[in-house]
Structures are given as structure tokens and as C-alpha cells.
Amino acid sequence: MNNTKTSSNLSGLGIFLLALDASPLDAIWRIAVGIAVFPFTDLLFKKRDSIATYMAGLLIVLLLTRLLPLFIRKIIPFPTSIKQAWFNRRNTGKNYDSFQWKKLLWIGVGMLFYLVFSGFWGIARVFPTAVCLISGAIGIYRWHLIAPIALSQSQ
Numbered sequence: 001m002n003n004t005k006t007s008s009n010l011s012g013l014g015i016f017l018l019a020l021d022a023s024p025l026d027a028i029w030r031i032a033v034g035i036a037v038f039p040f041t042d043l044l045f046k047k048r049d050s051i052a053t054y055m056a057g058l059l060i061v062l063l064l065t066r067l068l069p070l071f072i073r074k075i076i077p078f079p080t081s082i083k084q085a086w087f088n089r090r091n092t093g094k095n096y097d098s099f100q101w102k103k104l105l106w107i108g109v110g111m112l113f114y115l116v117f118s119g120f121w122g123i124a125r126v127f128p129t130a131v132c133l134i135s136g137a138i139g140i141y142r143w144h145l146i147a148p149i150a151l152s153q154s155q
Contacts, residue, residue, distance in 0.1 A: 017082055018082060018085050018086075021086075026106070027106045027109075030103055031106050032110060033061060033065060033110060034109060034112075034113070034114070035110040037054075037058055037061050037107070037111050037128075038054065038057070038111065038125060039114075040060075041057025044057060049125075050124050051128070054125055054127070061107075073086065096143070100139070101136060101142070102140040102143050103136070103139075104131075104133075105133060105136025105137055105139065106136070107132050107136070108129055111125075111128065111129040115129060
């Protein structure tokens with residue numbers, strides 16, 4: 001979601017920071033996160049190959065993608081315009097679940113890339129990948145249905 005009102009008076013760094021959570025950069029970094037899910041989980045749980053292990057690893061990664069930006073926002077002083085844009089996006093996410101769920105699609109794409117290039121296919125890895133891809137696709141579909149309403153109400 002682009003916020004042209006806010007981004008018109010920002011520096012190059014400010015525009016970049018806002019672009020990180022807008023298309024296409026949001027998809028790119030979430031794909032990278034998805035690629036890291038299985039190696040991170042293997043490292044964390046010593047390669048226990050089970051659906052529960054990989055679902056737990058995925059949940060930890062999702063939690064980190066939520067907590068790390070929160071921590072960074074608390075320790076680094078960002079301009080008010082950037083903080084306001086982030087606040088607006090977080091409110092949209094709180095009000096519309098599909099806005100959040102669509103993020104899973106890109107993480108799932110990254111997980112699928114990992115499976116394809118690593119060759120480590122197995123139900124324990126395919127299941128969480130499929131969960132992300134399916135729920136993310138449903139989220140994107142739902143977001144496209146309600147985005148015009150949501151965006152018009154936020155302006």
C-alpha cells in the first residue's frame with residue numbers, strides 16, 4: 001500500500017524505508033525470509049524433521065518479523081512522517097486480517113524456492129509451505145476484494 005501523501009516530503013532514506021513494506025520490495029524481503037525458514041528451523045531444533053518442528057519454526061520466524069521492526073522502531077528515532085505511515089499500515093493490518101495474511105504468500109513462495117533448490121521434499125516441509133501458500137493466496141484474494149473500501153476509508 002503506497003502512501004503518496006506521506007512519501008512526497010521524505011528524504012531518499014525515508015522513501016526507501018516506506019518502500020520496504022510496499023510492493024515489490026515487501027514481496028522480495030518476505031521471499032528471502034521464507035527461504036530462511038527451513039535452515040533457521042533446522043539450526044534451532046537440530047534438524048528434527050517433523051511437521052510440528054517446522055510449524056514451530058515458522059511461527060518463531062513470523063514472530064520475529066513482527067518483533068524486530070517493533071524493536072528497531074523503539075531504538076532508532078525515525079521522522080514523524082515515517083512513523084505516521086507505519087502507524088497507518090499497522091492500523092490497516094489490525095482492521096483487516098487479509099492485509100496481514102497476504103504476507104504469508106510471499107513467505108510461502110520463499111519456502112517453496114528453498115524446497116525446489118534444495119531438493120529436500122517431504123511432508124514435514126511441504127505442509128507448512130502449503131499452509132503459507134494457500135492461506136496467503138486466500139488473503140490476497142480477500143484483500144483485493146476489500147482493499148478499495150479499506151483504502152477509501154483510511155483517507
